[in-house]
Amino acid sequence: MFNNLSFRTKLTSLLISAILGFAILASVAVMSLTSQQEASNTLRQYFSTQASVNHLSMGMLELGDRLWTLTDADYSAYQEDLSTSYNEYGALLSKAIDNVSDPKISTALTDLKKHLIRYESALKQYVAQKGTVGFTTQTGLQGNIISLSDQITASVAKLSLLKREFVNVKKAETTYLIQPTDENMQPITKSFERFKIRVDNFGFSETIGKQADEYYNHLKSYRTEFDRLVTLSTTFKQEKALYDEYQQAAIYLIKDSVKGAEDQATHQSQQSLTALIVISVMVALFAAILMFSIGKNARNTLQKIVTDLTKVKQGDMTAVAEVNKKRNDEFDTLSQSLNEMTNGLGGVLSDVVNSTSEVTGMVSELNSTLNNIAGNNRSTTERTNDIAASTDDISNRIASLSDTTEELRGHSNETYESAKAGAKTIQDVLGNLNEVVMQANITSQQLDELGHLSSNIDNVIEMINDLANQTNLLALNAAIEAARAGEAGRGFSVVADEVRSLAEKTVDATSRITSTVGAIQQSTKSAIESMKQGQHSLKRIESSGSEAEDAMKIIEQNAMTSSDASNAMAQSIHNVANTALKMSDDMDQIAEQLRNDSSSIEIIVNKTEQISGISSDLAGKTQVFTLPKAVA
Numbered sequence: 001m002f003n004n005l006s007f008r009t010k011l012t013s014l015l016i017s018a019i020l021g022f023a024i025l026a027s028v029a030v031m032s033l034t035s036q037q038e039a040s041n042t043l044r045q046y047f048s049t050q051a052s053v054n055h056l057s058m059g060m061l062e063l064g065d066r067l068w069t070l071t072d073a074d075y076s077a078y079q080e081d082l083s084t085s086y087n088e089y090g091a092l093l094s095k096a097i098d099n100v101s102d103p104k105i106s107t108a109l110t111d112l113k114k115h116l117i118r119y120e121s122a123l124k125q126y127v128a129q130k131g132t133v134g135f136t137t138q139t140g141l142q143g144n145i146i147s148l149s150d151q152i153t154a155s156v157a158k159l160s161l162l163k164r165e166f167v168n169v170k171k172a173e174t175t176y177l178i179q180p181t182d183e184n185m186q187p188i189t190k191s192f193e194r195f196k197i198r199v200d201n202f203g204f205s206e207t208i209g210k211q212a213d214e215y216y217n218h219l220k221s222y223r224t225e226f227d228r229l230v231t232l233s234t235t236f237k238q239e240k241a242l243y244d245e246y247q248q249a250a251i252y253l254i255k256d257s258v259k260g261a262e263d264q265a266t267h268q269s270q271q272s273l274t275a276l277i278v279i280s281v282m283v284a285l286f287a288a289i290l291m292f293s294i295g296k297n298a299r300n301t302l303q304k305i306v307t308d309l310t311k312v313k314q315g316d317m318t319a320v321a322e323v324n325k326k327r328n329d330e331f332d333t334l335s336q337s338l339n340e341m342t343n344g345l346g347g348v349l350s351d352v353v354n355s356t357s358e359v360t361g362m363v364s365e366l367n368s369t370l371n372n373i374a375g376n377n378r379s380t381t382e383r384t385n386d387i388a389a390s391t392d393d394i395s396n397r398i399a400s401l402s403d404t405t406e407e408l409r410g411h412s413n414e415t416y417e418s419a420k421a422g423a424k425t426i427q428d429v430l431g432n433l434n435e436v437v438m439q440a441n442i443t444s445q446q447l448d449e450l451g452h453l454s455s456n457i458d459n460v461i462e463m464i465n466d467l468a469n470q471t472n473l474l475a476l477n478a479a480i481e482a483a484r485a486g487e488a489g490r491g492f493s494v495v496a497d498e499v500r501s502l503a504e505k506t507v508d509a510t511s512r513i514t515s516t517v518g519a520i521q522q523s524t525k526s527a528i529e530s531m532k533q534g535q536h537s538l539k540r541i542e543s544s545g546s547e548a549e550d551a552m553k554i555i556e557q558n559a560m561t562s563s564d565a566s567n568a569m570a571q572s573i574h575n576v577a578n579t580a581l582k583m584s585d586d587m588d589q590i591a592e593q594l595r596n597d598s599s600s601i602e603i604i605v606n607k608t609e610q611i612s613g614i615s616s617d618l619a620g621k622t623q624v625f626t627l628p629k630a631v632a
Helices: 007-068 075-099 103-133 140-155 160-178 182-201 208-313 330-624
Strands: none
Touching: 007 075, 007 103, 007 208, 075 103, 103 140, 103 208, 140 160, 140 208, 160 182, 160 208, 182 208, 208 330
16 A cells, blocks of 8 residues: 555655654643743742742841830831831732732731731830830830939938938839839838828928829829730730741741642653653654655665666667556656657657668759759859849949939029028018008108197187287277377377287288198198108008018928928939949849858758768667567
8 A cells, every 4th residue: 555655645744744743742842841831930939929928037037126125216217117117018928929829828828918917016006005114214104203203302302301201102113113013002102192291291282292293193104004015015925926827837838839849840841851752752763664665665666767777778669667557656757758758769760760761862862953053053143243233333323313413402402592591681671661661650640640730720820810809909999998088098099009019910920820830731731641652652562572572482482392302302312322232232242142052052962962871870770779569
């Protein structure tokens, strides 16, 4: 069954096996790394928790040591450090509880946190009460009692009877401050009562008596506060013992968990290593077996193919390579190709043998044909030489025609330039005529305006004549009135005569002005008529100039067309001349090529004779091959 598998399938199987093996190894390695990572994380959690608990333990020991050396000077700082430390320790335990995954450790840490809170509360109460009672004999209630005692002692220092009684009170005070019991309080009470009676008898109730009452009240309150301090001290010690117990339990539990996690990590590491070794050996063994089988099968197949190729090399075209149809892999394809190549080569050799004689006959016919071609080629060469001579003569004549055409093109260009210059001159003349026409029109308009102004002068003169006539009439009336007045109107008569004389002169002047204006109007009319005739003449000249300009444009266009045609004809003739020259050169090249072809044909004849000899040799060499009978 394995022999019928293709080589590609075998290699694919080997590759898949290797990939699966590596995948299994990778999976085992990943699992191993994951388990080791989990164990490492667990150990890290345990170590972190253990460090937190150890830090907490050291902090608690430090706070406990400071308690026994506490004074009023560092009492406030101790209170602040106590609050800060317990907040830090509480947060540390909360973080450890959140990080740890073991429920037993989590429960133990939770219990430890509860007792830490109770321990903190008991410690704070105890420290506060200790501050109330007094850390030393100079602080708190003790300090107040001793201070009052010293004040009273100073007050009764000169009163021997009072001093003697109060000395007894002070002696009992020392024992009472150390141990404030009822038994120690009785001596103080008895001595104080005697001291109080004497103070009252001596009349010191308002001074020493008030100090004594305050002193005695402090002694009684000291008993109460001291008892409370003893109670709080007992509670503190109990809470401390419980806290230490839970702390030790948590530490032991963490140590056991750390040891268990380390043992588990070591066990998992050994298991992973064993699994990796076993799987690696299995994968390597399977791959080795598979590679050995594939190599052996490939070597056998290649040996058979090499044997068949050796036979073909020796000329045995009947050799057939074995082909496994069920397997049909690359080696079978190679064997099939080898068989096809052998069959094809056998057929080719058979065809070569059969074609050798045909080639020999064809070579003989080719030699005869080439001889005929050589004869025809020589005849074609002679005719080509004649055509080349005729082509040279045509080229010379076309060159002469090209020179004549060049002269004609020059004349056409000169005609075109002359027509172009004439058109430009006529355009300039027409431009000047247009300006003259415009000036004539302006002058005509001015003359018309002058005629209108002359007619206005007539109206003015007529108005002056009317005024002169009326003035003359008025002078006449004035003369009549002066005559009527007699001697009294003589001066007025003289004035009337002068006015009448002036009116007559005015009429005479206006007559002359009228004659002059009439002459001017007549001249103006003549000038207007002349200007109109001149305008008509200028318009006719302008029209003729436009026609001349159009005619010059047509001449210019025709000259340009003639010039372009001459240029085109000259270019065409030049092209024809070039073509004739090129044709002549081509004919020379054809004649040369025919001469070369004649030489080549002679070479081909020699080569065909050589081919004939080679065909004979090839026929002799093909006899060594053993060809299939069907092909033969």
